[in-house]
Amino acid sequence: MLRFIIRRLFNIVFLLVGISLVSFLVIHLSPGSPLGGVVFNPKVSLEVKAKLTKIYGLDKPLIQQYLDWLRRIVRFDFGVSLLDGRRVIDKIKERIPLTLFINLISLFIIFLIALPLGIIGALKKGSGLDRAITVFVFVGFSFPSFWLALLLMQTLAVHWQIVPVSGLVSVDFPYYSWAGKVWDLARHLVLPIFVSTFGALAGISRYVREEMHTALSSKFIILARAKGLPQRLILLRHALRNALLPVITILGLSVPGLLGGSVIFETIFSLPGMGRLFYEGVMARDYPLIMGLLVIGAVLTLLGNLLADIGYALADPRIRYEAEEK
Amino acid sequence: MGAGVRTLIPILASDSASAEVCSFIFNGLLKYDKDLKLKGDLAESWEIKDGGRTLIFHLRRRVKWQDGVEFSAQDVIFTYQKLVDPRVPTPYSGDFKRISAIKALDKYTVEVKYTHPFAPALASWTMSIIPKHLLEDKDLSKLRFWENPIGTGPYELVRWKHQQLIELRANKNYFEYPPFIERVIFRIIPDSATLFLEVLSQAVDNASLTPLQYVVNAKSALFRKNFLKFRLPSHSFIYLGYNLENPLFSDKKVRRALNFAVDKKEIVKSIYHSQALVSNGPFTPQSWAYSESLKPASYSLEKARRLLEEAGWQDRDGDGILEKEGKKFRFTITTNQGSFLRQKIAEIIQHQLKKVGIGVDIKVVEWSVFIERVINQRNFDAVLLGWSLSFDPDLYDIFYSKKTAPGEFNFVGYNNPEVDKLLLAGRRTFDREKRKAIYTQVARLIYEDQPYMFIAVPYSLSCLHRRFRGVKPARSGYFYNFIDWWVEKQERKYMF
Numbered sequence: 001m002l003r004f005i006i007r008r009l010f011n012i013v014f015l016l017v018g019i020s021l022v023s024f025l026v027i028h029l030s031p032g033s034p035l036g037g038v039v040f041n042p043k044v045s046l047e048v049k050a051k052l053t054k055i056y057g058l059d060k061p062l063i064q065q066y067l068d069w070l071r072r073i074v075r076f077d078f079g080v081s082l083l084d085g086r087r088v089i090d091k092i093k094e095r096i097p098l099t100l101f102i103n104l105i106s107l108f109i110i111f112l113i114a115l116p117l118g119i120i121g122a123l124k125k126g127s128g129l130d131r132a133i134t135v136f137v138f139v140g141f142s143f144p145s146f147w148l149a150l151l152l153m154q155t156l157a158v159h160w161q162i163v164p165v166s167g168l169v170s171v172d173f174p175y176y177s178w179a180g181k182v183w184d185l186a187r188h189l190v191l192p193i194f195v196s197t198f199g200a201l202a203g204i205s206r207y208v209r210e211e212m213h214t215a216l217s218s219k220f221i222i223l224a225r226a227k228g229l230p231q232r233l234i235l236l237r238h239a240l241r242n243a244l245l246p247v248i249t250i251l252g253l254s255v256p257g258l259l260g261g262s263v264i265f266e267t268i269f270s271l272p273g274m275g276r277l278f279y280e281g282v283m284a285r286d287y288p289l290i291m292g293l294l295v296i297g298a299v300l301t302l303l304g305n306l307l308a309d310i311g312y313a314l315a316d317p318r319i320r321y322e323a324e325e326k
Numbered sequence: 327m328g329a330g331v332r333t334l335i336p337i338l339a340s341d342s343a344s345a346e347v348c349s350f351i352f353n354g355l356l357k358y359d360k361d362l363k364l365k366g367d368l369a370e371s372w373e374i375k376d377g378g379r380t381l382i383f384h385l386r387r388r389v390k391w392q393d394g395v396e397f398s399a400q401d402v403i404f405t406y407q408k409l410v411d412p413r414v415p416t417p418y419s420g421d422f423k424r425i426s427a428i429k430a431l432d433k434y435t436v437e438v439k440y441t442h443p444f445a446p447a448l449a450s451w452t453m454s455i456i457p458k459h460l461l462e463d464k465d466l467s468k469l470r471f472w473e474n475p476i477g478t479g480p481y482e483l484v485r486w487k488h489q490q491l492i493e494l495r496a497n498k499n500y501f502e503y504p505p506f507i508e509r510v511i512f513r514i515i516p517d518s519a520t521l522f523l524e525v526l527s528q529a530v531d532n533a534s535l536t537p538l539q540y541v542v543n544a545k546s547a548l549f550r551k552n553f554l555k556f557r558l559p560s561h562s563f564i565y566l567g568y569n570l571e572n573p574l575f576s577d578k579k580v581r582r583a584l585n586f587a588v589d590k591k592e593i594v595k596s597i598y599h600s601q602a603l604v605s606n607g608p609f610t611p612q613s614w615a616y617s618e619s620l621k622p623a624s625y626s627l628e629k630a631r632r633l634l635e636e637a638g639w640q641d642r643d644g645d646g647i648l649e650k651e652g653k654k655f656r657f658t659i660t661t662n663q664g665s666f667l668r669q670k671i672a673e674i675i676q677h678q679l680k681k682v683g684i685g686v687d688i689k690v691v692e693w694s695v696f697i698e699r700v701i702n703q704r705n706f707d708a709v710l711l712g713w714s715l716s717f718d719p720d721l722y723d724i725f726y727s728k729k730t731a732p733g734e735f736n737f738v739g740y741n742n743p744e745v746d747k748l749l750l751a752g753r754r755t756f757d758r759e760k761r762k763a764i765y766t767q768v769a770r771l772i773y774e775d776q777p778y779m780f781i782a783v784p785y786s787l788s789c790l791h792r793r794f795r796g797v798k799p800a801r802s803g804y805f806y807n808f809i810d811w812w813v814e815k816q817e818r819k820y821m822f
Contacts (some may be wrong), residue, residue, distance in 0.1 A: 031694070031695040031699050032692065032694030032695045032697075032698055033694060033698055036414070040697055040701075041340070041417060042713075042715070042724055042735045043417065043418060043420050043421065043716065043723075044417045044418075044420065045420040045423070046731060046733050046734060047419070047420075048417055048419055048420065049733055050415075050420075051412055051415070052415050052417075055413065055415045056415075080640075083332055084333055085333065085338075086488075091488070094488060106743035129748045149522070150519055150523070153520065153523045154523060157523065157527050158523055158527045161527065164527070164529060165514075165520060165523045165524045165527050165529060166515060166517075166520045166523075166524060167490065167513065168490060169490075171491060171493070171513065171820070172820055173510045174485070180596055189332070225524070244621075267516045267517045267520075268517050268519075268520055269520070270490075270513070270514065270515045270516060270517070270520060272438035272488065272489035272490050272514075274489075276516070277489075283692075283693070283694070284694075285694050
């Protein structure tokens with residue numbers, strides 16, 4: 001097992017170098033430059049452009065720039081953003097908590113609601129209730145999130161003034177008590193979390209419904225029924241466990257997504273998340289920032305895969321043996 | 327604000343959000359007053375000598391930086407040194423490169439010498455002055471990010487939450503007098519629809535509006551009860567710039583024909599909901615160089631057709647598109663992605679030019695690529711763009727015939743020796759009336775030559791909560807006297 005993990009870790013390092021090289025080349029070779037936004041101003045002379053190019057190190061050969069970047073990154077130095085001169089790592093660090101928090105909470109709520117919906121759908125497949133649930137989750141799935149968000153803001157925030165329109169906290173947040181702060185944060189996050197949850201119910205509840213239905217019609221459930229086990233036990237212990245396996249795989253795959261934000265969503269709600277950071281970085285060709293985000297994303301994805309593989313290996317002896325034979 | 331503030335070091339601020347916040351914290355030697363005339367700020371008065379080769383600034387005495395250190399001529403010289411330092415990534419060194427010598431005659435007097443008389447120089451000294459004692463030992467090429475900016479201005483920084491908000495508080499020792507409004511908070515709200523809802527819920531006191539919001543949404547009772555709306559011609563204009571090296575556009579008659587064939591009033595009405603003016607040339611009504619006597623050409627398909635025919639363009643094969651010497655009149659308008667208005671304007675032009683037999687394709691390109699591949703490599707037939715110009719009317723960089731290298735701004739390739747001569751004269755003339763006469767002539771010649779089709783000057787639209795008192799809108803807007811504003815006690819919303 002240890003050898004398996006070590007070998008995988010070794011692979012990951014090579015993969016990372018490869019990923020970073022390809023990303024670096026792609027973003028540098030794509031047209032446009034970090035100067036684009038700064039210099040389209042008649043007051044900016046040609047000399048200034050040459051000067052900025054030099055300061056940003058963009059005049060060096062591409063491979064030299066990559067090696068410089070690599071040399072820094074092995075010391076965990078992500079460099080400095082070209083846009084505002086702040087350290088890339090600081091810019092990323094301040095965005096992570098919010099993005100992670102919103103994603104975790106919505107993931108939790110999605111499962112909390114989608115699981116029962118899926119189970120009910122499977123148990124009563126084809127019934128009026130099943131169809132009502134289907135309509136409900138697909139309505140959520142089909143609503144454009146920005147439109148739903150604006151509609152909710154208009155009614156809940158402008159007309160009824162129950163929640164604030166957008167933003168993360170109120171402007172006088174630092175002057176609140178501890179409980180006031182929690183309450184303020186909660187009020188601000190209600191709408192964003194509702195919008196991101198509502199749209200995602202369909203996927204998970206459909207998976208659960210299908211898997212549960214397959215499980216319920218399999219032979220071991222018929223046996224359990226014949227044995228006279230109570231319905232609750234059949235459902236929760238035997239059917240659901242089997243039905244959840246693929247769902248847990250989906251959960252595992254969503255781990256790297258926990259740090260990925262959504263541009264539209266964050267823009268509508270004026271939230272400072274990872275999505276906007278990445279989008280702004282790309283639009284401004286802020287190379288160090290883009291590279292930093294890509295590397296972190298790659299590391300998370302690879303680690304997520306590794307964890308999933310280890311999990312499988314622990315759970316399923318067949319995978320473990322295959323790995324060791326190779 | 328729509329975008330986050332990038333830096334609070336004014337000489338490095340190239341985006342409008344940063345510049346706006348910096349203007350609350352810092353002062354220049356000069357500033358624009360309510361009528362957009364230059365007046366003293368950190369400088370009490372100034373003298374122009376040697377026919378414009380020497381400027382002498384007499385500085386205000388007893389001005390303190392927000393940390394208590396006294397402001398002096400050394401700070402001015404330091405700011406200049408940083409502006410021209412090759413290691414400092416400032417986009418503003420251009421005008422300051424023309425300075426041949428700068429020295430402090432005493433603690434409160436600065437003498438600046440120029441190699442040639444340079445009229446825009448005076449306006450360049452509206453640049454914010456930065457504190458020598460705090461930044462002297464800092465490497466501004468590395469430190470672009472300054473967490474605790476200290477200026478001389480009416481407000482000082484309290485907190486800066488990136489991409490969320492910036493909070494400022496009144497500077498009790500401001501050299502004029504402390505502002506009445508105790509706190510100013512800038513929030514970053516990137517989406518304009520969200521911003522308007524924030525306005526309606528009264529969580530925001532001052533915001534810019536889109537034309538549609540200004541005309542339609544602001545009619546709601548909820549809005550009118552709490553807000554005043556403001557409208558002012560902006561300092562920018564939208565134009566269609568032709569690639570004058572393209573044989574299609576080398577004939578002035580053709581360019582004038584296009585100008586007759588496009589109904590700008592239609593664009594103003596349908597795209598801007600009438601919240602724009604038809605442009606009459608390179609100056610906007612906000613500029614002192616603007617001349618009302620220049621009238622934009624009126625819409626006339628007849629004149630357009632006649633001019634095109636005179637230029638040799640005719641539809642011989644009856645397919646609805648003109649041709650000349652076997653070549654069809656078809657060209658592409660390129661514009662940048664992210665501007666919904668510009669794409670719509672391009673579509674209207676496309677539709678209107680079809681009526682005189684000209685085929686137009688539209689290409690939309692992402693901004694950074696647009697600058698590098700389309701503009702700098704002059705890889706276009708016509709571009710739909712806007713200029714947002716500084717208050718000084720100098721157009722040298724945009725229309726002087728030699729400013730055509732890749733990365734320079736006469737990217738259409740305009741060349742009129744008479745305009746060249748006038749542009750140079752305009753830079754040497756300090757007298758405002760004489761300068762105005764020069765630029766009126768420049769505007770007339772350029773409008774006649776039509777290197778650009780001048781389309782519209784949009785209004786800048788905004789709203790302000792009614793509880794602010796002392797607001798006196800003027801030509802320069804309504805923020806010039808912000809330190810005089812107040813809010814009645816019972817109407818105050820935030821207590822600190």
